[in-house]
Amino acid sequence: MSIQKRAFAVSGDRVFVSEQGEGATAGKPAVFLRLHHCNLDCGWCDTPYTWNRAMREYYEEREKWSIEKTVETIASKWKASVYHGSAEPRLIITGGEPLLQQKGIVELLNCPEFSHWHIEVETNGTIAPLPPLLCRIQWNCSPKLANSGVPLERRLYPDVLRVFTHGNTYFKFVVQNENDIDEIIGDFLPHLAGFPRSRIFISPEGRDTETLDAVIDRTSGRVSKEGFVLGDRLQIRRYGDKRRT
Numbered sequence: 508m509s510i511q512k513r514a515f516a517v518s519g520d521r522v523f524v525s526e527q528g529e530g531a532t533a534g535k536p537a538v539f540l541r542l543h544h545c546n547l548d549c550g551w552c553d554t555p556y557t558w559n560r561a562m563r564e565y566y567e568e569r570e571k572w573s574i575e576k577t578v579e580t581i582a583s584k585w586k587a588s589v590y591h592g593s594a595e596p597r598l599i600i601t602g603g604e605p606l607l608q609q610k611g612i613v614e615l616l617n618c619p620e621f622s623h624w625h626i627e628v629e630t631n632g633t634i635a636p637l638p639p640l641l642c643r644i645q646w647n648c649s650p651k652l653a654n655s656g657v658p659l660e661r662r663l664y665p666d667v668l669r670v671f672t673h674g675n676t677y678f679k680f681v682v683q684n685e686n687d688i689d690e691i692i693g694d695f696l697p698h699l700a701g702f703p704r705s706r707i708f709i710s711p712e713g714r715d716t717e718t719l720d721a722v723i724d725r726t727s728g729r730v731s732k733e734g735f736v737l738g739d740r741l742q743i744r745r746y747g748d749k750r751r752t
């Protein structure tokens with residue numbers, strides 16, 4: 508394997524094995540790689556230690572990992588997991604915003620170790636992927652709504668969203684109430700022309716089961732009526748609000 512000089516900034520969660528909690532592959536086991544840094548600052552973010560410079564963890568937990576170390580850690584975690592040999596190998600690159608480090612992702616996925624792996628990247632839809640990545644990856648693209656507290660001009664990039672409509676993409680919107688669905692239809696769908704609503708997940712915002720249930724109660728009827736897919740957060744239901752899940 509040829510080793511490049513590029514390095515990842517990884518967060519305190521580093522690499523861990525769990526099940527995908529949200530979206531089209533919910534329930535499937537995977538190795539997660541959590542990268543540091545984000546270009547947004549959502550009020551309800553559940554990984555603020557990856558970007559919030561006011562937090563001690565932001566500085567104390569981050570590390571620089573070579574591509575070689577990243578590959579070896581991912582492979583060894585998967586081999587040591589109960590899923591090795593039974594489930595298809597799956598890597599989910601998350602953050603933070605992973606596409607801030609997408610040149611490293613290109614190098615990572617060029618390593619032969621990953622030639623037969625399923626790869627997912629979770630992104631906020633503000634940075635277009637490099638051409639070598641667009642068709643290699645399942646994109647879990649989650650543009651942010653006004654409920655994130657981030658101004659529209661920082662979170663909505665129509666040209667970037669259009670790029671994602673040409674990849675193996677599932678969109679996910681985090682909602683708190685029915686008004687958020689109006690916002691999706693009004694602000695975002697015009698930039699997703701021709702994209703099937705059956706690939707658009709509506710995920711409840713919440714970090715405990717009661718909140719998730721309440722949001723689903725408030726929004727599920729409208730989600731179905733509009734032809735979207737009702738999402739959930741299985742990691743919260745199974746493990747609670749814990750890191751590395």
Ligand code: SF4
Pocket residue numbers: 545546547548549551552553554555558602603604631651
């Ligand atoms: S885009 Fe994601 S990682 Fe970044 S602040 Fe928002 S929720 Fe957190």
